[in-house]
Amino acid sequence: xxxxxxxxxxxxxxxxxxxxxxxxxxHLPDAIRTLVQQPGVEEGxxxxxxxxxxxxxxxxxxxxxxxxxxxxxxxxxxxxxxxxYEFRQRDAVRHVFRVASSLDSMVVGxxxxxxxxxxxxxxxxxxxxxxxxxxxxxxxxxxxxxxxRTETAIGSSSVSISSVAVNLAxxxxxxxxxxxxxxxxxxxxxxxxxxxxxxxxVGKILFSNRTHERALQLSEAFxxxxxxxxxxxxxxDHADIVLTSTSAxxxxxxxxxxxxxxxxxRNQPMFFIDISVPRNVDPEMGRLDGMFVYxxxxxxxxxxxxxxxxxxxxxxxxxxxxxxxxxxTVRIKSLAVxxxxxxxxxxxxxxxxxxxxxxxxxxxxISPDQEAxxxxxxxxxxxxxxxxxxTTLKSxxxxxxxxxxxxxxxxxxxxxxxKPNK
Amino acid sequence: xxxxxxxxxxALYGVGLLYAVVSLWGGRxxxxxxxxxxxxxxxxxxxxxxxxxxxxxxxxxxxxxxLGESLLAFLLMAFFFVVYLRYKTASPGVAVFPxxxxxxxxxxxxxxxxxxPSPGVSNRWIIIHVGLILVGxxxxxxxxxxxxxxxxxxxxxKSKVTRGGFWSKLPALATIDEIGYKCLVFGxxxxxxxxxxxxxLAEARFGSRLFDDPKILLSILMWVVYMVLLYTRxxxxxxxxxxxxxAAFAFAAAVLAWSVNTGWHRFIVP
Numbered sequence: 001x002x003x004x005x006x007x008x009x010x011x012x013x014x015x016x017x018x019x020x021x022x023x024x025x026x027h028l029p030d031a032i033r034t035l036v037q038q039p040g041v042e043e044g045x046x047x048x049x050x051x052x053x054x055x056x057x058x059x060x061x062x063x064x065x066x067x068x069x070x071x072x073x074x075x076x077x078x079x080x081x082x083x084x085y086e087f088r089q090r091d092a093v094r095h096v097f098r099v100a101s102s103l104d105s106m107v108v109g110x111x112x113x114x115x116x117x118x119x120x121x122x123x124x125x126x127x128x129x130x131x132x133x134x135x136x137x138x139x140x141x142x143x144x145x146x147x148x149r150t151e152t153a154i155g156s157s158s159v160s161i162s163s164v165a166v167n168l169a170x171x172x173x174x175x176x177x178x179x180x181x182x183x184x185x186x187x188x189x190x191x192x193x194x195x196x197x198x199x200x201x202v203g204k205i206l207f208s209n210r211t212h213e214r215a216l217q218l219s220e221a222f223x224x225x226x227x228x229x230x231x232x233x234x235x236x237d238h239a240d241i242v243l244t245s246t247s248a249x250x251x252x253x254x255x256x257x258x259x260x261x262x263x264x265x266r267n268q269p270m271f272f273i274d275i276s277v278p279r280n281v282d283p284e285m286g287r288l289d290g291m292f293v294y295x296x297x298x299x300x301x302x303x304x305x306x307x308x309x310x311x312x313x314x315x316x317x318x319x320x321x322x323x324x325x326x327x328x329t330v331r332i333k334s335l336a337v338x339x340x341x342x343x344x345x346x347x348x349x350x351x352x353x354x355x356x357x358x359x360x361x362x363x364x365x366i367s368p369d370q371e372a373x374x375x376x377x378x379x380x381x382x383x384x385x386x387x388x389x390x391t392t393l394k395s396x397x398x399x400x401x402x403x404x405x406x407x408x409x410x411x412x413x414x415x416x417x418x419k420p421n422k
Numbered sequence: 423x424x425x426x427x428x429x430x431x432x433a434l435y436g437v438g439l440l441y442a443v444v445s446l447w448g449g450r451x452x453x454x455x456x457x458x459x460x461x462x463x464x465x466x467x468x469x470x471x472x473x474x475x476x477x478x479x480x481x482x483x484x485x486x487x488x489l490g491e492s493l494l495a496f497l498l499m500a501f502f503f504v505v506y507l508r509y510k511t512a513s514p515g516v517a518v519f520p521x522x523x524x525x526x527x528x529x530x531x532x533x534x535x536x537x538x539p540s541p542g543v544s545n546r547w548i549i550i551h552v553g554l555i556l557v558g559x560x561x562x563x564x565x566x567x568x569x570x571x572x573x574x575x576x577x578x579x580k581s582k583v584t585r586g587g588f589w590s591k592l593p594a595l596a597t598i599d600e601i602g603y604k605c606l607v608f609g610x611x612x613x614x615x616x617x618x619x620x621x622x623l624a625e626a627r628f629g630s631r632l633f634d635d636p637k638i639l640l641s642i643l644m645w646v647v648y649m650v651l652l653y654t655r656x657x658x659x660x661x662x663x664x665x666x667x668x669a670a671f672a673f674a675a676a677v678l679a680w681s682v683n684t685g686w687h688r689f690i691v692p
Contacts, residue, residue, distance in 0.1 A: 156590070171594050173595070269596070298582045305583060
């Protein structure tokens, strides 16, 4: 088994390099076919996302695809060498596991990468370019990614302001369907957050602005209702989430407003997201039961806290990956010696059978008891003779040692000319 | 045999207890994975135990108190699973599992005091009275715990700091609120009917001595608080802190009513 992984990602190469190596989806089958035609390569797949281009192959010990990028794209190797990373065997396995588990992503824990790896795998598999060792490796990688996701909280928290806002809203209201959002003012950030909330399915959106024209424009663009600014206090309690981003210099919403809103809403909670500087919402209002007030600093603090949390979780995920790499290498190694053990046993069995036939001819009539005794005697000898070579094969620890033991045994017993019958 | 099943259930509930304790300290993935199957299996064994008790008849039944504890534990688990299936949250387990474990420990202890209810009282009525009240208790327990969770989650959201583990996995505030409210609404008719059944029963046998019993007084107090809780919710949408105080009060009254006189009414004990 010889895994090799060659590639560039957001850490190793700037965008200019990555875009030169990007393979459009329509060209992927062609690239994969070219890849598996390289000398010694038995299987191969190509992963191409906006942050990475990677080739993964499995082949015999001489296979090497380092020349693929320069050859396929017609670029000089020198221009690429400093950007390309290469992993083999265990390191390649680890890298595949880390990529699938989103540990190698720009935003660690982002969920898209697993889908992208699965898609790349499906394409290569459809072409017949992935069938045995890589199939085992990728299936394991998906299982590892799932394990990381369920056993760590790596993907559970948001790290951008607008997603933090959405996340908080969901922690207060559960589903955002049937909820009303009120956009007061028209800052860029507020618009972004509103977009995000809408993407998460809020029921209704209201706009209010000192310049009513602007509110009308926005309501047309987003498909909501514009409310005149004078009616702000009368209507604000219709909203569950209020997003403020006006340039007002004093507080627009104060504690007493909050009390009124809560009374009119029969104490149903309200969430104020205040992304204006200076602030539009008096933080005092947040002391009321059922009132949640977050200003821009609060959102940033939560986002930063989440990133830190993610880092901690990532460390735990790395441990899981390391453990899985260990398990996988042990498994793949035992898979590799199986054919040799089978041929060995088969060869000894053939010899034993031949000798049995010969002795039967010489002895003439023998009783079933005698026959059984000879059977068990010869079997015992064969098993004892085979015991040491088989245990040595199974127990060789380092890869180099395994390869040489493997080779010696095949040569001594002349197994290379034979194929085991499964 | 029923006692054996009950003890198997107890062992399985032990996994739940462990989960509850550990999850407050960050949690262990392995426990999270085996917790649901374990307590689910426990509930099934528990059910078998209860059915077998019922089939054995009164002669072999354990003390009435023990059966009550066993039933309450079972109802709490049933509530837990209903809430879990409806709201996809196992958070109530943190309070339910220790409670259930404790109740089952008592229920599965060898019963020395085989105090069958006084012979004059019809068993069927008692069972109806106790059953209804126990459903009411379970609902009240859930409602109380939901209001505590509501406070915790509200504080979490207001503190604006990221917390990991159990605290980050609490259901949304609105969901907790809904669980608490629905349990309250569901439990009220049971509690009311249970109390009515109980008082008719007692009135018929003991007349005015009825109100000498602290257990009955506490139960009535609890019922009044229960009603206030529902009323303030309906009229003013009280939730959060105020609702939690009321629920805590009702729950405390319920616990007292349960434990006064070692669980049995004064007028029946000879």
